[in-house]
Amino acid sequence: xxxxxAPVLVMQGITKEFPGxxxxxxxxxxxxxxxxxxxxxxxGAGKSTLIKVLTGVYTFxxxxxxxxxxxxxxxxxxxxxxxxxxxxxxxxxLCTNLSVVENIFIGRxxxxxxxxxxxxxxxxxxxxxxxxxxxxxxxxxxxxSYSVAIQQxxxxxxxxxxxxKVLILDEPTSSLDQNEVNQLFHVMRKLKQEGLAIVFVSxxxxxxxxxxxxxxxxxNGTWIGEYMTKEIDRLELVTxxxxxxxxxxxxxxxxxxxxxxxxxxxxxxxNISKKGKIAPFDLAIHEGEIVGLAGLLxxxxxxxxxLLFGADRADSGEIKLNGKKANLSSxxxxxxxxxxxxxxxxxxxxxxxxxxxxxxxxxxxxxxxxWFRYIPKKKQIEIADExxxxxxxxxxxxxxxxxxxxxxxxxxxxLARWLITNPNLLILDEPTRGIDVGAKAEIQKLMLSLSKDxxxxxxxxxxxxxxxxxxxxxxxxxxxxxxxxxxxNQQITQKDIMKAMAGG
Numbered sequence: 001x002x003x004x005x006a007p008v009l010v011m012q013g014i015t016k017e018f019p020g021x022x023x024x025x026x027x028x029x030x031x032x033x034x035x036x037x038x039x040x041x042x043x044g045a046g047k048s049t050l051i052k053v054l055t056g057v058y059t060f061x062x063x064x065x066x067x068x069x070x071x072x073x074x075x076x077x078x079x080x081x082x083x084x085x086x087x088x089x090x091x092x093x094l095c096t097n098l099s100v101v102e103n104i105f106i107g108r109x110x111x112x113x114x115x116x117x118x119x120x121x122x123x124x125x126x127x128x129x130x131x132x133x134x135x136x137x138x139x140x141x142x143x144x145s146y147s148v149a150i151q152q153x154x155x156x157x158x159x160x161x162x163x164x165k166v167l168i169l170d171e172p173t174s175s176l177d178q179n180e181v182n183q184l185f186h187v188m189r190k191l192k193q194e195g196l197a198i199v200f201v202s203x204x205x206x207x208x209x210x211x212x213x214x215x216x217x218x219x220n221g222t223w224i225g226e227y228m229t230k231e232i233d234r235l236e237l238v239t240x241x242x243x244x245x246x247x248x249x250x251x252x253x254x255x256x257x258x259x260x261x262x263x264x265x266x267x268x269x270x271n272i273s274k275k276g277k278i279a280p281f282d283l284a285i286h287e288g289e290i291v292g293l294a295g296l297l298x299x300x301x302x303x304x305x306x307l308l309f310g311a312d313r314a315d316s317g318e319i320k321l322n323g324k325k326a327n328l329s330s331x332x333x334x335x336x337x338x339x340x341x342x343x344x345x346x347x348x349x350x351x352x353x354x355x356x357x358x359x360x361x362x363x364x365x366x367x368x369x370x371w372f373r374y375i376p377k378k379k380q381i382e383i384a385d386e387x388x389x390x391x392x393x394x395x396x397x398x399x400x401x402x403x404x405x406x407x408x409x410x411x412x413x414x415l416a417r418w419l420i421t422n423p424n425l426l427i428l429d430e431p432t433r434g435i436d437v438g439a440k441a442e443i444q445k446l447m448l449s450l451s452k453d454x455x456x457x458x459x460x461x462x463x464x465x466x467x468x469x470x471x472x473x474x475x476x477x478x479x480x481x482x483x484x485x486x487x488x489n490q491q492i493t494q495k496d497i498m499k500a501m502a503g504g
Contacts, residue, residue: 009065009165012065013064014027024050025222027218036200037215038199039201039216042219045221054168056078067085084166100146105124126139128157148176167198214228266425269284273314274307278482281481294500295476299480299501309339342415350414351402353402353403358398425457432466464498467497478503
């Protein structure tokens with residue numbers, strides 16, 4: 001009988017609270033030597049918090065962590081590294097202005113007779129890269145002269161230099177092409193054979209099923225379960241991440257926005273793409289049509305929306321507006337063509353916290369007019385009062401600082417900012433995330449009302465139910481590809497959408 005291998009690291013009952021938020025509640029994680037372990041979950045599931053607890057960025061409030069059977073209490077990232085727990089982040093946190101050898105040995109340089117022993121460090125760096133990562137490069141060259149993929153290999157090499165027992169790879173493939181991904185996976189398999197426990201965080205389902213042995217699913221800061229990758233099918237995995245039981249995925253009640261003939265074509269995109277962000281896609285949006293973008297976090301929904309708004313510049317493709325070729329290479333050009341965009345990150349890319357409701361509302365309109373054609377304050381107040389009533393913004397005081405409003409009311413102010421500009425196409429990226437049920441219903445009703453008035457809407461949401469309820473057409477994305485487009489009707493169910501999202 002084969003003896004079951006003991007885990008190299010066990011996190012048990014981990015709880016972490018921030019003021020007003022319970023980020024983790026009784027979470028567990030078991031990492032085994034010689035395995036690649038996926039950490040799965042949607043936005044806000046707790047993946048990043050759990051990694052930060054494990055690596056000493058945060059201290060946990062309750063629970064225990066053991067490494068090789070011994071309790072540990074990691075309080076700093078340096079302490080985690082010294083214990084053999086290393087992390088390589090999506091954004092490589094190395095010094096690009098230094099050489100490869102300097103990056104590998106920084107903080108633990110080899111000295112000889114009171115001086116840096118460059119010869120020995122260069123020899124060891126070359127040997128480490130060749131024997132452990134099968135990589136032969138000039139280690140004396142500046143790190144910035146190498147690709148992101150090579151820089152990630154250097155970051156892994158630096159981790160291995162401290163006798164890593166656990167290696168955490170946080171979204172390492174998000175900026176890599178397929179050849180670079182294959183190279184990374186080759187290295188991961190080699191390290192796995194050497195007995196390393198690897199944590200792999202990725203939103204690419206194909207990659208999860210290709211490289212991982214085991215996976216842990218988190219949802220809303222809680223532990224859902226641990227599964228062998230080969231024993232859980234894709235649809236079941238997606239349902240566990242989103243929180244829907246397969247038996248509950250029935251057709252949801254639709255609003256009556258799907259009937260009748262399609263109106264005039266407003267936007268037509270053909271073969272639009274951006275390397276490393278989203279594969280070539282086609283998309284058509286008619287006047288008065290609500291088009292939904294469905295897919296897991298990281299599937300390419302936001303990337304697609306940003307290309308249509310000019311926030312990112314496309315590498316290829318063509319966009320036509322009302323049948324004429326349009327240049328949407330910047331947000332300014334998109335706005336001048338009647339396109340508005342509400343970002344999913346309202347804190348960082350939406351509200352200006354120290355300005356009032358009124359000041360936040362008129363920003364886009366003032367930007368269109370130009371800063372030398374100032375909108376009189378009396379007119380600003382009239383506009384703000386009109387949209388406060390229209391959207392039921394609370395408190396109904398235009399001079400209230402926006403940072404003092406609830407998330408739902410902040411979202412309404414951002415919607416007002418763009419409605420004031422009278423756009424032809426309104427791109428809404430997760431407009432109902434993190435707000436209460438009442439505010440969600442109001443925003444959905446507003447979308448349907450705008451649609452009846454002839455406004456086109458591109459609606460990005462991770463909640464399949466509200467996509468089905470409001471959208472006439474649904475484009476499904478997976479792993480940065482638009483995989484299908486579905487005409488919505490009463491026969492289409494949440495399960496149909498999730499099957500397309502899961503693939504395989």
